[in-house]
Amino acid sequence: MGVIEVEGMKFYAYHGHFEAEKVVGNNFEVYVKIETDCSHAANSDNLDDALNYQALYECIKEEMKIPSALLENVAQRILDALHDKFPAIEHARVKISKMNPPMGGEIEKVSVTLER
Structure with missing residues (x-):
């Protein structure tokens, strides 16, 4: 078993409940942790035997383009797409x-984590 982590992916997207968030957008950061069998790639040193990080990123990027009211929905869509x-x-x-969420105070970020 192996663990692949892709950290600090940054996107500008239009996720949020409030109308202003849907129009103005915001900065988001995404982190994924994947558990998979890495033994074939470790032995072969061949990308065809590995989980392609670029393809993984592109999958997440496509889901981040689809506006959602809730971060929970975005996270679930990303999980579903990755497993598919x-x-x-x-x-x-x-x-x-969500970086600097519009919550009426100084807040660095609010985060949602889902796993499957």
Whole structure:
């Protein structure tokens, strides 16, 4: 078993409940942790035997383009897409953070984490 983590992916997107968030947008950060069998790639040193990080990123990027009212919905869509496109994934964790959320105070970020 192996663990692949892709950290600090940054996106500008239009997720949020309030109308202003849907128009103005915000900065988001995404982290994923994937558990998969890495033994073939470790032995072969061949990308064809590995979970392609670039393809993983592109999958997440496409889901981040689709506006949602809730971070929970975005995280679930990302989990579903990852499991659909990468059957070698045994377990995945997705954390989405909305930077400087409009909550009436100084808040660095608010995050939602889902896993399957």
